[in-house]
Amino acid sequence: MSTTTVRSGGDWLRQFLPRLVLAPSFAITLVFVYGFIIYTGYISVSKSKMLPNLDFVGLDNYRKLWKTLNWQVALDNLAIFGILYIVICGALGLFLAILLDQKIRGEGFLRPIYLYPMALSFVVTGTAWKWFLNPGLGLEKTMHDWGWASFKFDWLINPDMAIYTVVIAGVWQSSGFVMAMFLAGLRGVDEEQLKAAQLDGASTFQTYWRIIIPQLRAVFLSAFVVLAHMAIKAYDLVVALTGGGPGNATEVPATFMYSYTFTRNQMGVGAASAMIMLMTIAAIIVPYLYAETREARHE
Amino acid sequence: MSSLEIRDVRKSYGAAHILKGINIGINSGDFLVLVGPSGCGKSTLLNMIAGLDTITSGELLIDGKVMNDVHPSQRDIAMVFQSYALYPNMSVEKNISFGLEMRKMPKAEIDKRVADVSQMLQIQPLLKRKPSQLSGGQRQRVAMGRALVREPKIFLFDEPLSNLDAKLRVDMRTEIKKLHQRLGSTIVYVTHDQIEAMTLATKIAIMKAGVLQQLGSPDEVYNAPANMFVASFMGSPSMNLIPSKLVMQDGKLTASVKLKSGQELFLPLAENAAYNAWQGKEVILGLRPEAITDPGSAEATSKLLHQADVLIDVVEPTGADIYARMELNGQDTVGRMRANCGAIAKQNAPVTFNMQQAVLFDPKTEERIS
Known part of the structure; x- marks a missing residue:
């Protein structure tokens, strides 16, 4: 009875309040994320140099981009960094999670220690590792001061090795986070299965290899997606740690995009590189989201 | 094996x-x-x-x-x-x-x-x-x-x-x-x-x-x-545990149970030397629901049947059987009867106690007396 009497005012509000509350953030996201993606997309096929120029030039910028040596270097570096970063983070994270899963004392104390690097921004991580790896300042100098005069660790200033220092810093920052994901996955495995495995005569290694790790497929996928997009977007870490150098030895797509768009007056080419990065990430994330939503509908 | x-x-x-x-x-x-x-x-x-x-x-x-x-x-x-x-x-x-x-x-x-x-x-x-x-x-x-x-x-x-x-x-x-x-x-x-x-x-x-x-x-x-x-x-419904007193009646040891009407029943007990020491003392009488039944369903071979008219408080039909609830010594007690035995709530019905199945417990230690 009462619903009919308040229908005019209360019902309208009840029905539209959620939309009303969500509208501002929806509008902002629509304009500043999707709107600017479209704008960037258009810039990438325009004649823009230092300033946006809306003259259409087709795929000229993309052709130019793929002929740029710097872009090739950036892609090579992304391949090295991306693969090593994902593989090492995954392996190390899983290994740490398995060690922490042994019902050891002090787990509550150890877990945050591994997780805290994730709380730092990549800029802080990059700066800290820049000092630590600086031959005249950090590890190498300390070893020399302690009397190990022949010790040499100059990857930071070695053009062939500098990209690996980015891997080291990235792994240091993210493996704890991956560990937390795996640990949650390990804790989700039914304890009775572990008892059953024990009765079946499986060793600890066999229990993990044959029973537990195969059940972590979803965690592997999530970890891969998270790490992959972080690798492709890697910008602040590289800027803080090596600044893209020595020379262009640690150029990655994100630093390439920034320098071409904002400092080298090649806004069109920069926008094209940004679009390539977007496509790459989309190629990873869209199938993942698709699979996730399909699974949800399945259940 | x-x-x-x-x-x-x-x-x-x-x-x-x-x-x-x-x-x-x-x-x-x-x-x-x-x-x-x-x-x-x-x-x-x-x-x-x-x-x-x-x-x-x-x-x-x-x-x-x-x-x-x-x-x-x-x-x-x-x-x-x-x-x-x-x-x-x-x-x-x-x-x-x-x-x-x-x-x-x-x-x-x-x-x-x-x-x-x-x-x-x-x-x-x-x-x-x-x-x-x-x-x-x-x-x-x-x-x-x-x-x-x-x-x-x-x-x-x-x-x-x-x-x-x-x-x-x-x-x-x-x-x-x-x-x-x-x-x-x-x-x-x-x-x-x-x-x-x-x-x-x-x-x-x-x-x-x-x-x-x-x-x-x-x-x-x-x-x-x-x-x-x-x-x-063990058992569902579980065994009735009725506070009772052992008294001699006609030269035999019985468990006394008072009905709601005030009438006192003297339920005969099986011969057991252990019971003698409890004469005149309080015990707990244990009776399975199937030992409290209508006269027609009572085990014919049992030598210790005792029949009485008891006021039935509630009747719970389960299909094959009915559970008849009555009060014995103030304790809510369940009896199991045939569905068509004619027991009706709030009326007296003839009830047979099969005392062959009765067990006695010490009210303090809760152990069975045997």
């Missing part, structure tokens, strides 16, 4: 004593059911038999060998878990064969055993499926297959039917019983369901708060419960 002996086994976590000296021995081919309310320590005891939990003190013997420090996989036992604990990433076939594979059994032998077991449990069509594609009852079968294929000395079941719906539970119960009769295997089975315990067991161990209350055949624990806890735990 094998025997199991539990000698004064205790389990404590610091100051918390979970098991307080359990002694149980069973022979080869026995079906032992550990039953009790939750938290009584029955699952802990089962885990200790399996080797998944350490024994604080006491000894556990299988076939006369002390097993306290033997690894679970070396004890030659197999277990069916409450959650079935099937490996979700493996097919049914792999689930069943995993234990044999870990024991490095030749492939041909594994295949043969898996085929035999899946035939016995009628799960051949499921062998290639994953556990997530099975129904609850099918998972239950696979879990049993995984245990059977090992051909162990002792099977352990940890509340295996509690995740099934009521009808399936009854079916699987029968199936487990058939399996036991066919294989003659030694089984230890944990449940909190006293009906499961009664139907399956050859021996029942009733536990409460880490103490073994009684160990005996289903018949013994039902008809001669060791104490009031066992009496009320």
Whole structure:
């Protein structure tokens, strides 16, 4: 009875309040994320140099981009960094999670220690590792001061090795986070299965290899997606740690995009590189989201 | 086939004593059911038999060998878990064969055993499926297959039917019983369901708060419960426990019971020397609902029948029987009668007490007087 009497005012509000509350953030996201993606997309096929120029030039910028040596270097570096970063983070994270899963004392104390690097921004991580790896300042100098005069660790200033220092810093920052994901996955495995495995005569290694790790497929996928997009977007870490150098030895797509768009007056080419990065990430994330939503509908 | 002996086994976590000296021995081919309310320590005891939990003190013997420090996989036992604990990433076939594979059994032998077991449990069509594609009852079968294929000395079941719906539970119960009769295997089975315990067991161990209350055949624990806890735990509806007084009547010892009307009944007792010391004292009279019935349903062979008109408070029909509630010595008491016996609520009805089945308890220690 009462619903009919308040229908005019209360019902309208009840029905539209959620939309009303969500509208501002929806509008902002629509304009500043999707709107600017479209704008960037258009810039990438325009004649823009230092300033946006809306003259259409087709795929000229993309052709130019793929002929740029710097872009090739950036892609090579992304391949090295991306693969090593994902593989090492995954392996190390899983290994740490398995060690922490042994019902050891002090787990509550150890877990945050591994997780805290994730709380730092990549800029802080990059700066800290820049000092630590600086031959005249950090590890190498300390070893020399302690009397190990022949010790040499100059990857930071070695053009062939500098990209690996980015891997080291990235792994240091993210493996704890991956560990937390795996640990949650390990804790989700039914304890009775572990008892059953024990009765079946499986060793600890066999229990993990044959029973537990195969059940972590979803965690592997999530970890891969998270790490992959972080690798492709890697910008602040590289800027803080090596600044893209020595020379262009640690150029990655994100630093390439920034320098071409904002400092080298090649806004069109920069926008094209940004679009390539977007496509790459989309190629990873869209199938993942698709699979996730399909699974949800399945259940 | 094998025997199991539990000698004064205790389990404590610091100051918390979970098991307080359990002694149980069973022979080869026995079906032992550990039953009790939750938290009584029955699952802990089962885990200790399996080797998944350490024994604080006491000894556990299988076939006369002390097993306290033997690894679970070396004890030659197999277990069916409450959650079935099937490996979700493996097919049914792999689930069943995993234990044999870990024991490095030749492939041909594994295949043969898996085929035999899946035939016995009628799960051949499921062998290639994953556990997530099975129904609850099918998972239950696979879990049993995984245990059977090992051909162990002792099977352990940890509340295996509690995740099934009521009808399936009854079916699987029968199936487990058939399996036991066919294989003659030694089984230890944990449940909190006293009906499961009664139907399956050859021996029942009733536990409460880490103490073994009684160990005996289903018949013994039902008809001669060791104490009031066992009496009320086993059987549904549970045994009536009526405060009463033993008095001499016509030269015979009887239990006196006052009805709501004020009339006093003197219920005759079986000859038992132990009862004499209790003459004139308060006792607890234990009577199963089926011992309080309509005259037509009373056991004709019983020599100790006593009939009286009793006011029925409530009548609860269950189909085949009705449960008639009455007040005896102020205690709400249930009698089980034929559905068409004519008992009506708020009216007097003739009731026969079969005192052959009566047991007496000491009201202080709650132990049975015998």
